[in-house]
Amino acid sequence: MEKLLLFIDYAGIAVFAITGCLVAAKKQMDIVSFVFLGTVTGIGGGTARDLVLGNLPVLWVQEPTYLMTCVVTSIFMFFVARHVASFQKWIVWGDAIGTAVFTVSGTKIAFDAGAHWSVCITMGVMTAVVGGIIRDLLAGEPSLIMRKEIYATACAFGAAVFLLVQPYEPHIAVYMGIAACFALRAAAIVWRLHLPGYRWAEDAHEKRRASDGSAP
Amino acid sequence: MEKLLLFIDYAGIAVFAITGCLVAAKKQMDIVSFVFLGTVTGIGGGTARDLVLGNLPVLWVQEPTYLMTCVVTSIFMFFVARHVASFQKWIVWGDAIGTAVFTVSGTKIAFDAGAHWSVCITMGVMTAVVGGIIRDLLAGEPSLIMRKEIYATACAFGAAVFLLVQPYEPHIAVYMGIAACFALRAAAIVWRLHLPGYRWAEDAHEKRRASDGSAP
Amino acid sequence: MEKLLLFIDYAGIAVFAITGCLVAAKKQMDIVSFVFLGTVTGIGGGTARDLVLGNLPVLWVQEPTYLMTCVVTSIFMFFVARHVASFQKWIVWGDAIGTAVFTVSGTKIAFDAGAHWSVCITMGVMTAVVGGIIRDLLAGEPSLIMRKEIYATACAFGAAVFLLVQPYEPHIAVYMGIAACFALRAAAIVWRLHLPGYRWAEDAHEKRRASDGSAP
Numbered sequence: 001m002e003k004l005l006l007f008i009d010y011a012g013i014a015v016f017a018i019t020g021c022l023v024a025a026k027k028q029m030d031i032v033s034f035v036f037l038g039t040v041t042g043i044g045g046g047t048a049r050d051l052v053l054g055n056l057p058v059l060w061v062q063e064p065t066y067l068m069t070c071v072v073t074s075i076f077m078f079f080v081a082r083h084v085a086s087f088q089k090w091i092v093w094g095d096a097i098g099t100a101v102f103t104v105s106g107t108k109i110a111f112d113a114g115a116h117w118s119v120c121i122t123m124g125v126m127t128a129v130v131g132g133i134i135r136d137l138l139a140g141e142p143s144l145i146m147r148k149e150i151y152a153t154a155c156a157f158g159a160a161v162f163l164l165v166q167p168y169e170p171h172i173a174v175y176m177g178i179a180a181c182f183a184l185r186a187a188a189i190v191w192r193l194h195l196p197g198y199r200w201a202e203d204a205h206e207k208r209r210a211s212d213g214s215a216p
Numbered sequence: 217m218e219k220l221l222l223f224i225d226y227a228g229i230a231v232f233a234i235t236g237c238l239v240a241a242k243k244q245m246d247i248v249s250f251v252f253l254g255t256v257t258g259i260g261g262g263t264a265r266d267l268v269l270g271n272l273p274v275l276w277v278q279e280p281t282y283l284m285t286c287v288v289t290s291i292f293m294f295f296v297a298r299h300v301a302s303f304q305k306w307i308v309w310g311d312a313i314g315t316a317v318f319t320v321s322g323t324k325i326a327f328d329a330g331a332h333w334s335v336c337i338t339m340g341v342m343t344a345v346v347g348g349i350i351r352d353l354l355a356g357e358p359s360l361i362m363r364k365e366i367y368a369t370a371c372a373f374g375a376a377v378f379l380l381v382q383p384y385e386p387h388i389a390v391y392m393g394i395a396a397c398f399a400l401r402a403a404a405i406v407w408r409l410h411l412p413g414y415r416w417a418e419d420a421h422e423k424r425r426a427s428d429g430s431a432p
Numbered sequence: 433m434e435k436l437l438l439f440i441d442y443a444g445i446a447v448f449a450i451t452g453c454l455v456a457a458k459k460q461m462d463i464v465s466f467v468f469l470g471t472v473t474g475i476g477g478g479t480a481r482d483l484v485l486g487n488l489p490v491l492w493v494q495e496p497t498y499l500m501t502c503v504v505t506s507i508f509m510f511f512v513a514r515h516v517a518s519f520q521k522w523i524v525w526g527d528a529i530g531t532a533v534f535t536v537s538g539t540k541i542a543f544d545a546g547a548h549w550s551v552c553i554t555m556g557v558m559t560a561v562v563g564g565i566i567r568d569l570l571a572g573e574p575s576l577i578m579r580k581e582i583y584a585t586a587c588a589f590g591a592a593v594f595l596l597v598q599p600y601e602p603h604i605a606v607y608m609g610i611a612a613c614f615a616l617r618a619a620a621i622v623w624r625l626h627l628p629g630y631r632w633a634e635d636a637h638e639k640r641r642a643s644d645g646s647a648p
Contacts, residue, residue, distance in 0.1 A: 030627035032585045033577045039554075047484065052263065054272025056486025057547075064548035071550065078630060115273075116280035118287065122255075133354065138565070138575050143354050145249045153248045195246035198294060268479065270488025331489075332496035334503065338471075349570070359570050361465045369464045411462035414510060 005174070009105065010069055012098030016131055017042035017070040019095055021077035022088070023139045031078045037135060038074030043067065044131035049106050049123050053113060092189055099151070100158055100181035102128040104174055107159040117163050124159030125152055148197050150188035154181050221390070225321065226285055228314030232347050233258035233286040235311055237293035238304070239355045247294045253351060254290030259283065260347035265322050265339050269329060308405055315367070316374055316397035319344040320390055323375040333379050340375030341368055364413055366404035370397050437606070441537065442501055444530030448563050449474035449502040451527055453509035454520070455571045463510045469567060470506030475499065476563035481538050481555050485545060524621055531583070532590055532613035535560040536606055539591040549595050556591030557584055580629050582620035586613050 020041030024034045043060050050058040060066040106127025110120040129144060129152050136143045144151060158181020166173040187193055236257030240250045259276050266274040276282040322343025326336040345360060345368050352359045360367060374397020381389040403409055452473030456466045475492050482490040492498040538559025542552040561576060561584050568575045576583060590613020597605040619625055 025630045027578060028629040028631065029578065030580050030585075030629050032588070032627060034630065036557075036577050036584060051267055051483055052272075052274050052277060054274075054277075056272070056484075056488070057545075058484050058486075061484060061542075061547055061551050064550045067548075067550050067554060081630060110277075113273075115277055116283075118280045118283050119277050122283060125252075137353060137569060138577055140574065140578065142356065145252050145354055146243060146245065146356065148246050152252060156248070195248060197244040197246050198241045198250065198297060199244065267483055268488075268490050268493060270490075272488070326493075329489075331493055332499075334496045334499050335493050338499060341468075353569060358572065361468050361570055362459060362461065362572065364462050368468060369462075372464070411464060413460040413462050414457045414466065414513060415460065 005101070005105075008097065008101045010066075011094070012101045013042045013066055013069050014073045015091065015094035015098045016045075016102075017073040018077060018091060019132065020135045021074050021081055022091065023135055023141060025077070025081040027139055031075065034078045035071055035074040037138060038077065039067065039070040040138065041131045041135040042070035042073070044134045045102060045106070045127040045129065046131075048130040049109065049127045052126070053110060053115075053123065055109070055113075093186075096182055096185045096189065099128045099155060099185060100178045103155040103158045103181050104162050104177040107162050107177065108174065111163065111166065120163055121156055121159040124162075125155040128152075128155045148194040150184065150193050150195060153195065154185040154188065157181060157184050221317070221321075224313065224317045226282070227310070228317045229258045229282055229285050230289045231307065231310035231314040232261075232318075233289040234293060234307060235348065236351045237290050237297055238307065239351055239357060240290075241293070241297040243355055247291065250294045251287055251290040253354060254293065255283065255286040256354065257347045257351040258286035258289070260350045261318060261322070261343040261345065262347075264346040265325065265343045268342070269326060269331075269339065271325070271329075309402075312398055312401045312405065315344045315371060315401060316394045319371040319374045319397050320378050320393040323378050323393065324390065327379065327382065336379055337372055337375040340378075341371040344368075344371045364410040366400065366409050366411060369411065370401040370404065373397060373400050437533070437537075440529065440533045442498070443526070444533045445474045445498055445501050446505045447523065447526035447530040448477075448534075449505040450509060450523060451564065452567045453506050453513055454523065455567055455573060456506075457509070457513040459571055463507065466510045467503055467506040469570060470509065471499065471502040472570065473563045473567040474502035474505070476566045477534060477538070477559040477561065478563075480562040481541065481559045484558070485542060485547075485555065487541070487545075525618075528614055528617045528621065531560045531587060531617060532610045535587040535590045535613050536594050536609040539594050539609065540606060543595065543598065552595055553588055553591040556594075557587040560584075560587045580626040582616065582625050582627060585627065586617040586620065589613060589616050 017038035020038040021034050023041075024037045029037065043066055046066075047058045047060070050056065103124040107120045107124030109127075110123035115123070132144045135141075158177045161180035162173050162177025165176045169176075233254035236254040237250050239257075240253045245253065259282055262282075263274045263276070266272065319340040323336045323340030325343075326339035331339070348360045351357075374393045377396035378389050378393025381392045385392075449470035452470040453466050456469045461469065475498055478498075479490045479492070482488065535556040539552045539556030541559075542555035547555070564576045567573075590609045593612035594605050594609025597608045601608075
């Protein structure tokens with residue numbers, strides 16, 4: 001079971017790197033930028049978490065296999081991205097699994113370090129989303145947090161489930177958290193769920209529009 | 217007096233979170249993005265300072281009340297932002313107070329750690345402005361440093377006053393620094409002061425424009 | 433020889449700060465933003481490296497001369513940038529030297545700390561490019577990694593040469609690495625070399641374009 005988690009961990013990093021490379025492909029970057037963007041996307045979240053918690057040097061300096069996974073995946077992607085792109089639907093699901101695993105592993109690392117529950121949830125969300133946020137910033141794409149998808153929400157939910165189950169059933173808490181995060185994200189993907197965006201007082205806007213004469 | 221500073225500290229973080237949420241509202245983000253942007257704006261500056269100085273784990277991991285203040289403020293804002301927006305003038309002043317307090321607290325932390333005066337000033341400015349810079353980056357707004365307002369200038373001034381007064385009157389240095397920073401920022405707000413922007417050799421430009429035929 | 437390296441180190445930071453200031457000048461920023469952007473560009477890469485490796489507080493907190501170099505250079509630039517701009521060609525070459533030195537010094541720091549070779553190369557590249565990436569982000573310019581210039585590639589090459597020579601000729605490895613990085617970057621500047629960008633399956637695109645009627 002440990003081994004399964006470790007495998008998912010590496011697979012998750014690779015999938016994250018792939019999402020970085022798909023953006024790089026869209027922007028027609030060269031191979032070095034593929035590696036750069038893929039790597040930043042793959043290990044950015046874990047790096048931010050380790051920095052904030054003071055787990056230094058950060059994980060991938062201690063375990064370069066994570067770094068190598070990103071580099072190799074990105075080089076590979078430079079040559080096959082056009083084929084992978086037609087599998088983009090699969091990527092979304094891989095990303096969902098990676099997100100779920102990273103969320104709970106981030107939460108668990110903070111929890112094991114004795115952090116407050118609010119910090120644990122924050123670490124879970126950070127581990128899962130910071131890589132994607134840096135990817136979007138560097139590529140000049142609208143940021144993850146601007147889209148109304150249920151993404152960070154699913155992370156916060158999975159982290160909370162892990163924390164709630166942990167005191168009672170420590171052995172299955174990790175799996176429950178992963179399942180909860182994945183389930184919510186999956187539901188969001190399948191049924192295109194999204195949270196309502198903030199709306200300014202509509203009346204005022206509509207009045208103004210009406211007086212502009214653009215309404216009948 | 218200690219308690220007053222602590223109160224202002226939390227109030228400052230809340231005001232910073234509110235400025236993050238106002239940007240989120242403008243972009244019609246959902247509640248999770250409100251929390252994300254509000255929190256990053258509120259604690260981003262202190263996080264950057266703690267990272268650079270090596271005060272790890274960062275403050276809000278040790279004192280989750282700071283984190284909670286941002287989260288609660290942001291959730292609250294999601295429901296009331298449209299009303300707060302009409303108080304935007306007040307926000308500017310709250311932001312000015314928060315900026316002044318963060319500047320001096322950042323400077324003091326570096327000073328107490330025995331840092332060089334140039335580092336102390338840098339830490340003061342970082343604590344006050346980095347949250348806003350990340351907010352603007354994530355929301356795709358033109359960065360704080362692109363606007364010609366007197367903002368970072370006021371921070372540097374307040375930090376310098378604190379450092380100059382500190383050796384002579386350690387008890388009032390904090391208040392002098394806060395007052396100096398706030399006074400300059402307030403003057404900038406009231407009289408719309410700004411520093412002159414850099415100008416490329418005007419002659420050359422005007423000559424070129426003239427030869428384009430766009431001038432008579 | 434040590435002294436030469438130290439001189440190049442400071443000169444490199446100053447040149448990096450100058451590139452930041454040239455962007456600030458283009459955007460007509462005020463003097464405080466010049467200092468901000470110049471400083472971030474000058475010491476951003478080293479800061480990122482120190483954070484990730486856990487060398488805290490970061491270098492410029494321990495050696496404020498680096499910080500002062502950036503600040504003084506930036507203030508100076510505010511008054512002379514229009515003249516320096518006509519020397520922009522020189523800047524490109526100064527930047528190439530700075531890049532080469534930073535790459536190898538970053539790689540060496542990681543190597544001396546016993547890091548894996550992949551981490552050493554990453555640290556070299558990070559030290560050299562992160563400052564420029566933050567500069568572009570803050571100024572709203574298209575990121576360094578979006579351009580197809582050979583830049584990070586030269587860094588990775590120089591870092592690799594340093595690592596390959598180090599076990600055999602430790603005394604000259606630093607100079608070999610710097611020379612290799614500089615030579616590749618210089619070739620890229622002179623002959624406008626660039627790596628090929630990623631291309632989506634051209635057939636599909638061309639077919640679509642043809643069916644749009646935009647081809648004869």
